[in-house]
Amino acid sequence: DTAVSQTPKYLVTQMGNDKSIKCEQNLGHDTMYWYKQDSKKFLKIMFSYNNKELIINETVPNRFSPKSPDKAHLNLHINSLELGDSAVYFCASSRNPESTGNNEQFFGPGTRLTVL
Amino acid sequence: AQSVTQLGSHVSVSEGALVLLRCNYSSSVPPYLFWYVQYPNQGLQLLLKYTTGATLVKGINGFEAEFKKSETSFHLTKPSAHMSDAAEYFCAVDLMNRDDKIIFGKGTRLHILP
Numbered sequence: 620d621t622a623v624s625q626t627p628k629y630l631v632t633q634m635g636n637d638k639s640i641k642c643e644q645n646l647g648h649d650t651m652y653w654y655k656q657d658s659k660k661f662l663k664i665m666f667s668y669n670n671k672e673l674i675i676n677e678t679v680p681n682r683f684s685p686k687s688p689d690k691a692h693l694n695l696h697i698n699s700l701e702l703g704d705s706a707v708y709f710c711a712s713s714r715n716p717e718s719t720g721n722n723e724q725f726f727g728p729g730t731r732l733t734v735l
Numbered sequence: 736a737q738s739v740t741q742l743g744s745h746v747s748v749s750e751g752a753l754v755l756l757r758c759n760y761s762s763s764v765p766p767y768l769f770w771y772v773q774y775p776n777q778g779l780q781l782l783l784k785y786t787t788g789a790t791l792v793k794g795i796n797g798f799e800a801e802f803k804k805s806e807t808s809f810h811l812t813k814p815s816a817h818m819s820d821a822a823e824y825f826c827a828v829d830l831m832n833r834d835d836k837i838i839f840g841k842g843t844r845l846h847i848l849p
Contacts, residue, residue: 623778652836659841660773660823660841660842660844661839661841661842662779662825662839662842664836667836675836709778709779711779722767722829722836722837723769723781723784724779724781724837725781726771726778726779726780727778728777728778729776729777729778
């Protein structure tokens with residue numbers, strides 16, 4: 620009964636390829652997020668979706684595109700992969716911060732992406 | 736501007752000793768504050784959080800943190816370290832703005848010495 624799950628856990632691919640990482644949450648949360656954790660462990664938010672609407676989009680290359688088929692899923696598509704995309708990507712979810720008053724997030728196990 | 740500062744990217748303590756991980760924030764309004772822990776090769780797990788009310792917050796695994804508004808701090812402590820506490824710890828701040836995002840510190844790696 621994993622709360623937030625991601626697949627795959629590990630992804631090794633060549634430069635220039637297109638890949639996707641999937642995320643699912645069974646917590647009934649309204650908002651989902653994607654974070655990138657670099658080699659220095661720094662966490663940077665990439666996207667969040669609230670009720671299927673993108674509400675945050677940091678300065679992320681447009682090669683990255685989030686897609687949410689429904690409230691429980693937020694997938695991350697990456698086109699034309701580059702060496703600098705190698706990192707660990709975390710999915711997270713939370714209830715609607717506006718309704719709960721805080722932004723406690725539940726994280727998935729992460730996907731380690733290695734671009735060769 | 737950096738909103739969350741964690742002093743010390745690495746902290747080493749002996750097993751049984753006091754753990755103190757420092758976190759300072761900058762915000763014009765009282766924020767919500769969080770500590771997350773990341774065990775090796777795992778995702779982030781919430782340790783504890785402060786929203787309103789009592790400024791001393793108790794979390795899981797014997798950790799606690801105290802919100803000190805005058806010092807803009809939210810340091811994490813545990814009276815007696817255990818080997819299983821070795822992990823990366825992240826302080827995070829919800830600035831209560833329209834962006835709906837929380838800002839993470841750069842993390843502190845806690846090493847436990849036998």
